[in-house]
Amino acid sequence: MLDLVLTNKEALVGDVKLKGSLGCSDHEMVEFRILRAARRACSKLATLDFRRADFGLFRDLLGRIPWDKALEARGAQDSWLIFKHHLLQAQERCIPTKRKSSKNTKRPHG
Template identity: 90%
Template sequence: MCVCLQGYGLIGITETWWDRSYDWSVGMEGYGLFRKDRQGRRGGGVTLYVSDQLECMELYLGMDEELTESLWVRIKGSAGAGDIIAGVCYRPPDQGDRADEALYRQTGAASCSQALVLLRDFNHPDICWRGNTAEHKQSRKFLECVDDNFLLQVIEEPMRRGTMLDLILTNKEGLVGDVKLKGSLGGSDHKMVEFRILRAARRACSKLTTLDFRRADSGLFRDLLGRIPWDKALEGSHTGGKGCHPEGP
């Protein structure tokens, strides 16, 4: 019903709790389905629905993907626009270091693209995003991954019981906008997040001034160099810096 009313182009869901018994009921008309169910135990699972109007393909980053609950899809850009990689990940609260490292390697590979939008439930409630600090070692490792890959976290409000577990990460300023928190879906205790992917992303304005040496007056530069008393400067440097001393002649 939400999809029919809003006409979303991309829908990411974490903790689907699906298995093969759901194969007949999880499709949606007008959308391609990408899913990864948790194997061997109950719970977890992630899925991406992509509108049939968008040309896309699933990506396999080839880095211990069996350890992680993650999906990566490349969406082809329209004429004059680059492709976008969309990812959805779920990190269980009890996930070990090996699976964390595999997920960070995947994130690093995906962030090399020109445009990345990553939806995640990372379960790091101790992270303070304003100060970019965390209490626990695993949370600090996650912050290192975010910093090392130059990712931006765009959600500002807590979404679950006053904590910020569900995140939207991107590697391009201005790519994600109009972020809104919506009501919960069904009996979930997580809020839904609605946002726009802006194809024509803004470029960050740089205030760094650079010099254009091609416009320099080389004749004046040589003239100024010729006026420097090199013999006295060199003499001072070989006599303990006498000629350069503030109190010298």
């Protein structure tokens, strides 16, 4: 069962489908489409600079949250919104962004 799909932009991914087992493992393949309208929305892209990220602080910030209490008696949608809020706050503190011009962006061939 697919739990979560994370993207860096709203409405970037569509038509998400599970495509069966990956070999003999318990992992499953996921098929999805990257939607063009969302991908081409801006000419200057702000990308996360993972090389300068402080993953120790990121892990610490998310580890301090009492998840059992924070998500207690909440439905899936409310739990997701709470998790997303904390994740984005930690991301903003720990992972700097860099500006990239779309003409220099590497795109997959095919």
